Amino acid sequence: MSSYKYIRFILIVIPIIFLGYLLYQDFSPSGRLVVDYDFCSLNPFVSVWSPHGRVLDIEKIKIDESKYCQQKMVIDPVYFDVRLPQNFTTARLTVWYQKSSEIKLQIGPAVDLSAWQWRLKDINYARAEGSWQVGIVEYDLVGSKLENNRLHFLVSSHGLDTSGQEIIFRKIEIEFIKEPINSWPDLMERVKGFILFSRLKFLFR
Amino acid sequence: MTNIFKKFIHDIFCISLITWLVYFVLELLKEGLISNYFDLNLLLIFVIIVGVINIRVNYKQYDSR
Numbered sequence: 001m002s003s004y005k006y007i008r009f010i011l012i013v014i015p016i017i018f019l020g021y022l023l024y025q026d027f028s029p030s031g032r033l034v035v036d037y038d039f040c041s042l043n044p045f046v047s048v049w050s051p052h053g054r055v056l057d058i059e060k061i062k063i064d065e066s067k068y069c070q071q072k073m074v075i076d077p078v079y080f081d082v083r084l085p086q087n088f089t090t091a092r093l094t095v096w097y098q099k100s101s102e103i104k105l106q107i108g109p110a111v112d113l114s115a116w117q118w119r120l121k122d123i124n125y126a127r128a129e130g131s132w133q134v135g136i137v138e139y140d141l142v143g144s145k146l147e148n149n150r151l152h153f154l155v156s157s158h159g160l161d162t163s164g165q166e167i168i169f170r171k172i173e174i175e176f177i178k179e180p181i182n183s184w185p186d187l188m189e190r191v192k193g194f195i196l197f198s199r200l201k202f203l204f205r
Numbered sequence: 206m207t208n209i210f211k212k213f214i215h216d217i218f219c220i221s222l223i224t225w226l227v228y229f230v231l232e233l234l235k236e237g238l239i240s241n242y243f244d245l246n247l248l249l250i251f252v253i254i255v256g257v258i259n260i261r262v263n264y265k266q267y268d269s270r
């Protein structure tokens with residue numbers, strides 16, 4: 001029977017350790033957070049693309065042994081947002097897509113939604129992966145205003161609807177970067193940022 | 206052995222219920238803290254199933270019908 005208390009101790013410690021792991025993930029002490037959305041299933045960080053009608057239903061494709069999902073954009077602009085646990089200074093976006101060369105594609109985060117200001121950048125071909133084009137672009141997020149801890153993105157392709165063409169997206173990956181925790185002041189600053197992103201932010205007002 | 210099993214089920218139920226409540230409150234305080242990495246609904250289903258087993262195992266003797 002005395003050995004049972006060890007079992008009870010383990011049962012109590014497991015959720016505490018798991019909570020510590022979740023807090024560590026949310027804190028991002030390394031200063032890096034990578035989120036990706038492959039359109040196959042709902043993602044806790046990245047929202048679905050909207051409005052529906054400008055993007056078509058998600059298609060599940062199976063070719064030989066490979067399975068993937070894709071979504072077509074037929075009218076611009078299209079929006080999605082990313083839920084962030086804290087502020088970051090830089091975002092590196094990688095997007096897998098298919099389009100014809102005469103169609104322009106721009107993606108960018110909101111700087112100030114109330115003023116409808118966006119930091120759009122051209123998505124240019126960086127490399128190919130099979131039949132997919134891959135574009136990589138970096139954004140400076142300093143000064144970007146989040147709304148309810150969400151960073152809004154706009155996907156633009158001017159003239160897409162009149163051209164009758166479409167852009168097919170397979171996956172997006174966004175790496176958010178900030179200074180890693182190197183010292184106690186950094187840790188204090190990170191804790192403050194953590195609280196400012198919670199309902200306890202009134203403590204700092 | 207039966208007594209240990211009964212204690213185990215009772216403890217599993219209590220610990221998982223308290224864990225779910227704590228995680229739920231933390232999720233309310235900071236959206237995404239738990240849900241970005243773990244689906245709380247799965248833990249809730251587990252709590253309910255273990256709760257039913259706990260009632261059957263530990264409180265069956267109070268059913269006088």
